Structure formats: C-alpha cells, structure tokens
Amino acid sequence: xxxxxxxxxxxxxxxxxxxxxxxxxxxxxxxxxxxxxxxxxxxxxxxxxxxxxxxxxxxxxxxxxxxxxxxxxxxxxxxxxxxxxxxxxxxxxxxxxxxxxxxxxxxxxxxxxxxxxxxxxxxxxxxxxxxxxxxxxxxxxxxxxxxxxxxxxxxxxxxxxxxxxxxxxxxxxxxxxxxxxxxxxxxxxxxxxxxxxxxxxxxxxxxxxxxxxxxxxxxxxxxxxxxxx
Amino acid sequence: xxxxxxxxxxxxxxxxxxxxxxxxxxxxxxxxxxxxxxxxxxxxxxxxxxxxxxxxxxxxxxxxxxxxxxxxxxxxxxxxxxxxxxxxxxxxxxxxxxxxxxxxxxxxxxxxxxxxxxxxxxxxxxxxxxxxxxxxxxxxxxxxxxxxxxxxxxxxxxxxxxxxxxxxxxxxxxxxxxxxxxxxxxxxxxxxxxxxxxxxxxxxxxxxxxxxxxxxxxxxxxxxxxxxxxxxxxxxxxxxxxxxx
Numbered sequence: 015x016x017x018x019x020x021x022x023x024x025x026x027x028x029x030x031x032x033x034x035x036x037x038x039x040x041x042x043x044x045x046x047x048x049x050x051x052x053x054x055x056x057x058x059x060x061x062x063x064x065x066x067x068x069x070x071x072x073x074x075x076x077x078x079x080x081x082x083x084x085x086x087x088x089x090x091x092x093x094x095x096x097x098x099x100x101x102x103x104x105x106x107x108x109x110x111x112x113x114x115x116x117x118x119x120x121x122x123x124x125x126x127x128x129x130x131x132x133x134x135x136x137x138x139x140x141x142x143x144x145x146x147x148x149x150x151x152x153x154x155x156x157x158x159x160x161x162x163x164x165x166x167x168x169x170x171x172x173x174x175x176x177x178x179x180x181x182x183x184x185x186x187x188x189x190x191x192x193x194x195x196x197x198x199x200x201x202x203x204x205x206x207x208x209x210x211x212x213x214x215x216x217x218x219x220x221x222x223x224x225x226x227x228x229x230x231x232x233x234x235x236x237x238x239x240x241x242x243x
Numbered sequence: 244x245x246x247x248x249x250x251x252x253x254x255x256x257x258x259x260x261x262x263x264x265x266x267x268x269x270x271x272x273x274x275x276x277x278x279x280x281x282x283x284x285x286x287x288x289x290x291x292x293x294x295x296x297x298x299x300x301x302x303x304x305x306x307x308x309x310x311x312x313x314x315x316x317x318x319x320x321x322x323x324x325x326x327x328x329x330x331x332x333x334x335x336x337x338x339x340x341x342x343x344x345x346x347x348x349x350x351x352x353x354x355x356x357x358x359x360x361x362x363x364x365x366x367x368x369x370x371x372x373x374x375x376x377x378x379x380x381x382x383x384x385x386x387x388x389x390x391x392x393x394x395x396x397x398x399x400x401x402x403x404x405x406x407x408x409x410x411x412x413x414x415x416x417x418x419x420x421x422x423x424x425x426x427x428x429x430x431x432x433x434x435x436x437x438x439x440x441x442x443x444x445x446x447x448x449x450x451x452x453x454x455x456x457x458x459x460x461x462x463x464x465x466x467x468x469x470x471x472x473x474x475x476x477x478x479x480x481x482x483x484x485x486x487x488x
Contacts, residue, residue: 088418105419106370106403188414189375189404206302206406207377 049127126168
C-alpha cells in the first residue's frame, strides 16, 4: 500500500507538472500576443475584448469545463472537426487537461503582458527604429526585453494556477490514473474513496511543490508579483 | 485550496442554519425519483422541508463519517451500507431495502449495440466508462462481473473512471466513450441518446438500502424512511423503472 500509493503520488505529481508546463508555454505565446495587441493596437471594442479574455479568471471552472466539453467533445463543432480531419481527441486525454489549464491560466499572462507592454517607453522603440531595426526586430530586441519581468511574473502566476486547476480539467479530461489524473484530482478521488493515507501524502506533496514554486518565483521576479511591494 | 475551504465552510454553515430541514444523502441513481418523492413527502408533512444531497454512495458515506449533518442515508449497494453499519453511523433497526435495480451496458443511440461482455474487450471498443469502483457502487458491481468473466484486466485498460453512475451516462450520451455501465433506470432517462445493449448479470443483486443516520435527532427521518416504503413512493420509484426489493 505504502509504496503503491507513493508511486501513484509521484505519477500524479509528474503529470501535474507536465500539464502546467505545457499550459504555461501555450499561454506564453498566446498571452503575450494578445497582451501586445491590446496594449498597442487601437480598435473598436478593445476593452470588450479585454473583458472577454479576462473571463476565465472570474467564471467558475465548471462553466468553463462545460463550454469546453460542448466545444471539443466528439459531438461538438470543434471536437467533431478535430477528430474528423486531424484525428485529434481532446476529451479524456492529457492534451485536454492542458487546454483546460491553459484557458484558466491565460488571463494572468495576458493581463500582465498588457500592463508590461504599456509600461514600455515608446520613444525607445522609435529610437531603435530610427537606428535601422525592422518592426519584428524592435519587438524582440527592445520591447520584449523591457517588458520581460512583468510577463515573467504573469507566467509564474499562470503556472501556479494551471498546477492547481481542478474543475474544468475534471470535466474535460476526466480522472484516468497516469493519463489525466493530476494531483488535485487525485486528492479529490482519494478523499471520495476514504483513502486518507493517500490523501495525506498527496496534499503534503502538493503543498511542498507550491512552496517551492513560490520560493522560485520570489527569486526570479521579487518585485513584480502583484500584492507584494 | 482556499476556494475549497470556502466552499466547504458554506456547506457547513448552511447545514447549521437550516438544522430543522431533513437532509437526505442519496445515491446519484435515485436523483429523479427522490426529488419527486421529496415533494410528495413535503406535501404530506406540512412544515417539513427535505433537502437532498446526491452523489456516489462512497463519498456520501465519507461525508457522514466526517460528521456531515445528514438525517437519512440511501445507498445503491449493501457494501456501502455495511461499512456505515460497522462504523456505527446508521441506526441498524431502521435499515431496510426499498428498491432493486439492474446493471446494463449502454452505447450511444446511433451506434451498433455490443452484444456481450466479450465484445467490449475487442479492439473496436476503445473506451468504456465505468464508475470508479472504490467510490461508485455501479463500478463495484461492474468490476465484480468483469472479474468473474475474466475480462477485468482487458477492460480496465480502456476504462474511463467516472465519479458517479450519472457521469457514466453523460459520457455515453455525448458519445465520448463507446460504451458504459449504468443502471437500467439511468438508461431509461435518455432514450434518445443512449440505448441498452444488454443486461449484465451481477454476482450480488442490486439492492438499495436506506437507514436513519445515527447522529440524526430529526423526528422526520424515520417518517421519511417509512414513506419511501409506502405505496405512493413505491409507485414513483416503479415509474422510473426501479424494481421491488
């Protein structure tokens, strides 16, 4: 029992880290792009778009999970297309868990990126442009490095949120040991089944991992975590 | 974590605030029938409000074991109620079996029906939804039946574990899985989305016990247990497809 539950706990931890890392990577690309667009482009309905992109932060995860299940399920418009043309299935797969985690964590990156880009002095970009850099080069060599610390803080929060994601993940990816049963879902199931030994092990492991992430976050971006001055 | 603490506090607080209400924890498969019985019971007992807590029998037992303010417990199998009995969580004298059910395999309505347990083990069936046996009685009956047929390891490999038997039904109705194990009463709720492929013979008969929770001091609890065995309540249960105990 002891070694079996220890194995199960490590597998769940590994899966949680894998899902959270992929979700954060996805959010890095999408969140930075969206944050940059919101900070720099002027278009009608910009604040409405901003609010909609922020929705995953305020909507209950079960609502998101239901939206996702309806959209990417086999009978959903997107899910049917994905399975029919690309042979990709998201429901009950770890990729589905990544999608759910990426969506709930997205606002953290998008919001931080927008604020960081808005804080970059436009004159520095203009100077770089005058000195002969193209638009893409200005973004990667001037704008992004200047905004990086703010974005990094958002990424750490996004990772933490993705790591702890529960509701939407359970609805979309289910609870398959070794495949989609992340730490938070394993804790839920252990408590449901009255397996207190396993639950104790899992919560200690989860708490230790979270403390480690926070310590790391404090090292990498000591000043930029909102709420800390 | 904080979210869950808040949620749990809210549940506890509301239970305390409404201490006069009769709280019934019942197996998920009883959801529709019990809601109707609850309304009829309230009509027959003015001043009594019934609130239901539906989930898989396993978690319901865990909640009661941890002191949840529950008055009546109805589980979908004897095993869970036996555990409640051993832990002295229910009053043994009030325990009674009130309905029976049968285990079936369902498939999405537009798919060809599998004919036997052996068919489920074939590669054409990729995913099978089963209630997690440690939590869900329907899953426990399923596991026992598959073990007897010598098919458990092969089907476990493609099992999608569900938190209640109703989740299994939902997965099949959405065609996210190729087949699932539910009760015939569950299958009857979605005739347009799922169809019964075949009935699974179970080692133990599927008999639902009900009992008053030991910690309950609500006088309406015994009345509710008696009401469930009465002709009007049995008629409701029969309408949803439950059999006589």
